[in-house]
Amino acid sequence: MTRPLLQVENLRVHFPVGGGLFSAPRMLKAVDDVSFKLAPGETLGVVGESGCGKSSLGRAVLQLIPPTAGRVLWLGEDLCRLDEDAMNVKRSELQLVFQDPLASLNPRMSVGAILREPLYSFEPGIARSEAEDRAASMMRRVGLRPEMMNRYPNEFSGGQCQRISIARAMISRPRLVICDEPVSALDVSIQAQIIALLRELQAEYEVSYIFISHDLSVVRHLCHRIMVLYLGKLMEIGPKRDIFDTPRHPYTQSLLSAVPIPDPRQARQREQKLIEGDLPSPLNPPSGCVFRTRCPHATPLCIKAAPVLEATGSEAHQVACHYWQDLSGDKQTKTPTGE
Amino acid sequence: MGFLTQRRDRQLAAMQAAGRTVGRSLWQDALRRFMANKVAMGSVIVLLLISFMAIFAPLLSPHSMEDFYWEYILVPPTLENGHWFGTDSNGRDMFVRTFYGARVSLTIGVMTTAVALLIGVTWGSVAGFFGGRIDNFMMRIVDVLYALPLLFFIIILVTVFGRNIYLVFIGIGAVEWLTMSRIVRGQTLSVKQKEYVEAARAIGLSNLVIVRRHVVPNIVGPVIVFVTLLIPTTILVESYLSFLGLGVQEPMTSWGTLISQGAANIDTGPWLLLIPGTFLAITLFCFNFIGDGLRDALDPEGR
Amino acid sequence: MIDTPTTRRAKHPETGGERPAVLECRDLSVHFDAPDGRISAVNGISFDLHRGQCLGIVGESGSGKSQTFLAILGLLASNGHASGSVKLHGEEILNVSRRRLDAIRGEKLAIVFQDSITGLTPHKRIGEQLAEVLTQHRGLGRAAARAKVLEMLELVRIPEAEKRFRMYPHEFSGGMRQRVMVAQALLCQPDVLIADEPTTALDVTVQAQILKLFKGLADHTNTALVMITHDLGVVAGLCDEVMVMYAGRVVEHAPVDELFYQPRHPYTRGLLACMPRADRDSEELTAIPGQPPDLEALPPGCAFAPRCPQAFARCEQERPSLQTARPGHLKACHLEELP
Numbered sequence: 019m020t021r022p023l024l025q026v027e028n029l030r031v032h033f034p035v036g037g038g039l040f041s042a043p044r045m046l047k048a049v050d051d052v053s054f055k056l057a058p059g060e061t062l063g064v065v066g067e068s069g070c071g072k073s074s075l076g077r078a079v080l081q082l083i084p085p086t087a088g089r090v091l092w093l094g095e096d097l098c099r100l101d102e103d104a105m106n107v108k109r110s111e112l113q114l115v116f117q118d119p120l121a122s123l124n125p126r127m128s129v130g131a132i133l134r135e136p137l138y139s140f141e142p143g144i145a146r147s148e149a150e151d152r153a154a155s156m157m158r159r160v161g162l163r164p165e166m167m168n169r170y171p172n173e174f175s176g177g178q179c180q181r182i183s184i185a186r187a188m189i190s191r192p193r194l195v196i197c198d199e200p201v202s203a204l205d206v207s208i209q210a211q212i213i214a215l216l217r218e219l220q221a222e223y224e225v226s227y228i229f230i231s232h233d234l235s236v237v238r239h240l241c242h243r244i245m246v247l248y249l250g251k252l253m254e255i256g257p258k259r260d261i262f263d264t265p266r267h268p269y270t271q272s273l274l275s276a277v278p279i280p281d282p283r284q285a286r287q288r289e290q291k292l293i294e295g296d297l298p299s300p301l302n303p304p305s306g307c308v309f310r311t312r313c314p315h316a317t318p319l320c321i322k323a324a325p326v327l328e329a330t331g332s333e334a335h336q337v338a339c340h341y342w343q344d345l346s347g348d349k350q351t352k353t354p355t356g357e
Numbered sequence: 358m359g360f361l362t363q364r365r366d367r368q369l370a371a372m373q374a375a376g377r378t379v380g381r382s383l384w385q386d387a388l389r390r391f392m393a394n395k396v397a398m399g400s401v402i403v404l405l406l407i408s409f410m411a412i413f414a415p416l417l418s419p420h421s422m423e424d425f426y427w428e429y430i431l432v433p434p435t436l437e438n439g440h441w442f443g444t445d446s447n448g449r450d451m452f453v454r455t456f457y458g459a460r461v462s463l464t465i466g467v468m469t470t471a472v473a474l475l476i477g478v479t480w481g482s483v484a485g486f487f488g489g490r491i492d493n494f495m496m497r498i499v500d501v502l503y504a505l506p507l508l509f510f511i512i513i514l515v516t517v518f519g520r521n522i523y524l525v526f527i528g529i530g531a532v533e534w535l536t537m538s539r540i541v542r543g544q545t546l547s548v549k550q551k552e553y554v555e556a557a558r559a560i561g562l563s564n565l566v567i568v569r570r571h572v573v574p575n576i577v578g579p580v581i582v583f584v585t586l587l588i589p590t591t592i593l594v595e596s597y598l599s600f601l602g603l604g605v606q607e608p609m610t611s612w613g614t615l616i617s618q619g620a621a622n623i624d625t626g627p628w629l630l631l632i633p634g635t636f637l638a639i640t641l642f643c644f645n646f647i648g649d650g651l652r653d654a655l656d657p658e659g660r
Numbered sequence: 661m662i663d664t665p666t667t668r669r670a671k672h673p674e675t676g677g678e679r680p681a682v683l684e685c686r687d688l689s690v691h692f693d694a695p696d697g698r699i700s701a702v703n704g705i706s707f708d709l710h711r712g713q714c715l716g717i718v719g720e721s722g723s724g725k726s727q728t729f730l731a732i733l734g735l736l737a738s739n740g741h742a743s744g745s746v747k748l749h750g751e752e753i754l755n756v757s758r759r760r761l762d763a764i765r766g767e768k769l770a771i772v773f774q775d776s777i778t779g780l781t782p783h784k785r786i787g788e789q790l791a792e793v794l795t796q797h798r799g800l801g802r803a804a805a806r807a808k809v810l811e812m813l814e815l816v817r818i819p820e821a822e823k824r825f826r827m828y829p830h831e832f833s834g835g836m837r838q839r840v841m842v843a844q845a846l847l848c849q850p851d852v853l854i855a856d857e858p859t860t861a862l863d864v865t866v867q868a869q870i871l872k873l874f875k876g877l878a879d880h881t882n883t884a885l886v887m888i889t890h891d892l893g894v895v896a897g898l899c900d901e902v903m904v905m906y907a908g909r910v911v912e913h914a915p916v917d918e919l920f921y922q923p924r925h926p927y928t929r930g931l932l933a934c935m936p937r938a939d940r941d942s943e944e945l946t947a948i949p950g951q952p953p954d955l956e957a958l959p960p961g962c963a964f965a966p967r968c969p970q971a972f973a974r975c976e977q978e979r980p981s982l983q984t985a986r987p988g989h990l991k992a993c994h995l996e997e998l999p
Contacts (some may be wrong), residue, residue: 036467067863106561114559122552125383126574135570136560170382175951205720207967208888210934210947232864233637235893239936239945262938276868277938278893282916284939285897292868295819296833 021093022055024194029053031071031078031089031250034237035301046301048074050250051088053327058193061220063241063258065234065273071228071250076196077230080112081105110140111143113187117199119179123171125193129182130167133157136190152189160185160215174252174350177208178233181215196228201236213240238262243334246270249300249308252327256335266330266337268345269293269309307340315341387578390654397650400643407640411463414456422457423608425449431626443628445618454610455633457521461611462637465525466592469586472530473591477537478580484538485545486568496542499535506595507532511603520606525598529591540583544576552577578655585648589641596637681708681942682851682884683732688754690724690731690908701727701957703908704744704768709852714874714885716899716916718892722952725888726910729854733771734761748851762799766797766817770845772838774857779841780829786840793847812843816873823927835866842873846881853877854886855912859894871898892935896920904928907953907963910982914989924991928970962994 030050048071056062064072078085081097086173090097092112097105116122123132133153137144154164160181171179180200187195197216201209213236220227231237237244240259245255246269254267265271272293279285293312298304308322310316317340325338339345391397415422426448434443434451434644442451484495511528518524548554549572557567596613598604600620605611612633619630699811702724709715719725731742732754746754753764765771773779781789787809796806806825813821817840829837838858845853855874859867875898877883887899895902895916902919904912904927912925923929930948950967959965965975974994982992 035753067865077555080559082555106563109559109561112559116552116556118552122556124553124557124575127570128382135557135562139560139562163629172383172386177951178503183556186560190560205952206892206931207720207934208952210936210945211949213936213945214947234864235936235938238938239942272865274938276864278867278871278891278897279937279939280892280896280920280932280935281937281939282896282920285893290868290872292872293865294869296835297863297864 022266023058023060023093024056024090025089025094026055026079027053027089027091028167029075029090030086031058031074031083032086042084044301047071047250047303048300049078052090052247052250052252054245054252054255056194056226056228058226059220059224060243061229061241062183062249063232063237063244064228065232065244067232067245067273067297068249069249069297071300072247072249075247076114078197079118080109080114081198082114103151107140110190111193113190113192113195115180115183115187115195115200119176119183120140120171122183123179125171128168128170129157129162129174129315132171132182133167133186133189136186153185156185156189157182159219160188160340161211176204177209177211180204180212183268184212184215184219188225192225193225194226194228196230198230199232200229202231202233209236216240234274235326246273249298249303251308251324252338253309254335254337254339255327256330256332256337258333260330260335264335266342266345267309267333267339268313268315271345295330307338315345317341381586387651387654391650394650394653396646397654400646400650403639404643404647407459407636407643408463410456411459415453415511418450418453420450422449422453422454422610424495431622433626434628442632443626445629446622446626451632452631454615455612455636457488457637458610458615458633459640461522461605461609462592462595462613463594463640465522465529466588466609469526469529469533469591469595470587472526473534473537473587474580474584475534477528477534478541480534481514481538481541481543481546482568482572482576485542485573486549486564488546488549492542492633496539497536502531503535505532508598511598515603520603522609525604528598533587533591537580537583537587540579541576544579545572548572548575582648582652582655585644585651589644592637593641661759681710682749683709684733684745684747685709686745686747688728688731688742688746690727690736690740692737693739693741701740701908701955702731705905705910707903707910707913709886710882711851711882711884712900713792714887714899716902717886717888717905718890718895718902719905720890720952722907722955723905725905726856727908728905729856729886731889733748733765733769733854734758735771740774752776763797766793767848768851769854770848770850770852771786771854771856772841772845772858773862779844780837782829785826785828786832790840790844790847793844797848809843810849812847813840815846816843817869818843823906835862835869838862838866839873842870845879846883849881850883852884852886854888856888857890858887860889860891865941867894874898878996892920892931904931907958908955909963909992910990913982914987914991918986918989922989924985924989925964925993926970927964930967930969950982961994963991 029049030047031050033046035046036043051301052075052297054062064075066072074083077083077092085098092108097108100108130150130153133156134149137149137152150332154167157164157167162178162181171182176184193328201212201245204212216227217240219225227238229241241258243255243257244261246253246267248269254261254265254270260272262274263273275288275291279288293314295312298311304311304320310320313320318338325340327336329336330342388635426444429438429440429444430448431446432438432440432444434441440450440452442455445454446448480495484492510532511524514528527619554567554571557571594617595604595611599611599613600617605614615633616630616637619633622629686706688702688705689700691698691700695926705728707715717725717728727736728737731740732746736742742754744754745752748764748768753761765989771799789804790809794800794808795802800808800924810821810825813824818824818836818839832840859870862870871894874885874887877885887895889895899916902914902916903910904925906927912919912923912928919928920932923932930946933946936945948967953963959976961976961978962968962971962980965971968975980992980994982990985991
């Protein structure tokens with residue numbers, strides 16, 4: 019493996035919740051002991067349901083929220099140890115695209131000003147004409163007419179706002195862009211446009227993505243590797259093919275079987291492995307394995323001990339389940355493969 | 358329902374189809390909507406007229422503030438002798454006095470609001486932006502000050518320092534900024550959650566730049582609305598302080614002082630109460646209409 | 661009677677006799693009075709709905725899919741106006757008096773919205789709220805109402821219904837609240853249940869549970885279901901028949917298998933081609949170019965023409981009407997046969 023661009027080790031993000039003057043706050047473990055690596059030009063999908071800590075993970079990597087413990091190594095350098103000024107310099111290499119296209123653009127600034135802002139920030143003293151030229155060419159690159167530079171975000175549709183947001187993230191030529199549900203708020207027909215744009219930009223700029231999404235269909239289409247989170251814990255991580263064809267963790271299996279498939283015959287035939295119940299409160303996670311309360315295979319061991327991440331057949335595919343070997347032994351509900 | 362947002366999307370597409378390349382900012386949009394509001398625009402004109410008169414009427418009239426016309430005591434309004442609004446029980450010209458009062462009342466309204474604005478915006482935005490302990494501490498101070506009754510506070514000021522117009526400024530300003538700081542804090546908290554503020558952090562901007570460029574411009578709307586509603590409140594507060602004899606002192610005058618004197622002469626010279634009272638009421642109405650108009654213009658979703 | 665797929669299918673498969681439609685909608689249009697003119701949101705929608713049938717309504721934002729059914733329920737915004745005819749068991753219900761509508765909405769037509777929390781009063785126990793519907797609409801005694809509510813809560817698979825009966829809405833999770841809403845909608849055994857994006861706000865695993873619940877409805881009750889959604893995956897697994905809407909008009913209306921395997925309208929084909937799938941590796945997605953339609957500036961011809969890869973001169977001048985492509989399959993497109 020080439021030298022990783024990003025290496026996250028035992029990252030924890032805990033938030034104090036509640037707690038008044040006299041009572042100690044409770045700790046919400048948004049991200050709990052998560053480690054992974056990311057190679058240059060790679061796309062890592064982060065999958066999980068609401069409250070699984072996927073957004074907190076992305077923001078902690080960018081140091082937008084301070085990690086409680088662990089290391090975030092960017093080309094070998096620990097970002098958590100940098101002071102604010104040093105981190106701000108690094109930020110040109112790590113950028114972010116948000117879910118809500120309109121809310122991520124300041125409504126009082128013209129699109130041109132929004133796109134020039136990162137340039138002025140990262141390259142102080144840049145000439146206005148150069149900044150304008152670069153903003154214009156970036157607009158063209160994301161499929162917007164540069165003549166629209168003087169317009170304001172409220173004059174663009176959702177899909178166009180997302181293009182602007184992507185342009186702002188890409189204009190400083192970052193090496194990593196964290197995309198937090200970038201297509202979830204868009205219409206189906208517009209989603210595909212944005213996905214295509216992200217792919218083109220990746221090929222052109224050799225940028226890596228951490229693609230945070232709850233939509234497994236989009237993740238399958240866009241990502242090389244996939245990481246499954248549940249209540250802040252890493253459940254399973256591996257190459258896309260392994261995760262989709264031979265999911266080892268019962269949670270991954272139920273996630274996959276819950277995705278609606280736009281194909282009536284297969285939808286009728288498929289046997290769904292649905293899990294019962296709802297997500298437990300992240301403030302009061304179950305002991306042992308956090309998934310045990312909804313897991314059909316849970317045993318007393320799962321209540322006592324939290325499983326550790328272990329490699330399955332290949333080193334790249336790791337799973338945190340006591341019984342993954344037994345589970346993969348019985349007839350695996352392979353997701354129907356269409357072909 | 359989602360229909361409003363959908364509509365927005367579609368309006369945008371329409372504008373783009375028309376091929377405009379010059380954008381229209383939210384401010385320009387708001388201005389356009391405000392200009393279309395007839396009541397609010399009318400109020401602006403009336404207020405401008407009153408302000409113009411407040412500045413120039415004492416110059417236009419042949420009479421002056423301090424002149425006593427012993428031969429004209431308690432003359433009703435008339436066009437004949439130049440006392441267009443009549444005279445008071447001391448034979449002073451009411452036209453000049455009314456607009457002189459307007460000058461004082463409006464100044465107090467604007468100045469006090471400016472004081473409240475300055476302290477309130479700074480206090481509220483700092484508390485809201487930094488949050489946590491700082492926020493907690495600053496807002497508890499506000500809570501404590503809130504508990505102080507305004508009238509009581511001013512009576513103390515007056516007994517300690519004597520009657521003085523500046524005390525009125527300080528007294529009202531010291532109370533009104535509290536509400537302002539709460540509003541600003543609330544707005545800052547909500548803007549701070551917005552993703553564009555996070556995006557600004559992600560491009561390495563400092564806190565100061567973020568507050569200046571991304572937070573303040575987005576809280577200005579509600580603040581402007583509050584300011585237009587605060588001005589009439591302070592005018593009213595000043596007038597009842599003056600009515601109680603705690604405000605502006607003779608020979609200076611304000612609408613409150615005039616109303617107070619008019620009330621004393623209500624049997625002999627009802628115009629002494631009616632004229633300044635009417636002007637005060639009109640001014641209050643105008644500010645409120647403008648405030649409403651601004652609110653509608655700045656927040657189109659609320660329509 | 662006009663020729664809709666439902667009228668074709670109106671012959672009962674076993675008895676061969678005519679089945680009357682529960683809900684007959686003819687030429688329904690909706691427009692809104694906006695400050696800058698009149699916007700027409702829905703144009704000439706017709707369909708029949710039969711007992712036990714599930715009709716899917718698919719469309720993107722601005723397609724008018726929600727407005728159509730809000731109009732049927734008399735729930736349009738105050739500046740909205742509906743015209744046409746909607747008959748429930750042969751009785752005209754469009755634009756009837758408020759009192760009549762209230763009676764109909766309580767007993768025969770029910771709706772489940774996306775944001776379920778707004779449907780429940782926060783300060784009342786769940787059980788009381790649900791029982792109230794029965795005591796007031798049906799004149800049931802308290803004990804009878806309670807028994808009925810418990811039965812419904814069990815039908816929507818709420819665990820420990822007895823205990824939940826005495827809880828407040830905020831004590832329920834999102835998925836659980838949505839179930840309560842379904843239970844409430846079913847209490848009076850409505851003839852038609854309209855579900856407007858009921859799972860959009862939910863996590864995948866919970867969505868799958870709710871969809872399974874809807875699927876089971878047809879077996880337990882005789883309720884006809886209308887599923888309004890933007891997700892073709894939801895429709896594929898659940899519906900018998902699908903209506904695709906674009907810019908306030910129906911562009912295609914067909915049995916579910918035909919729609920997915922032999923789509924006749926370029927928009928439907930576009931939607932199917934631009935959706936990534938979780939169950940197989942998709943080749944490049946073919947995005948539908950352009951922006952969502954602008955209802956205030958619709959072209960004179962086909963509203964989809966500006967984004968249609970196969971549009972020709974006629975499409976820009978003449979609006980295609982909804983015609984029979986095959987028995988039971990309607991489409992609004994000038995193309996005779998798609999390549």
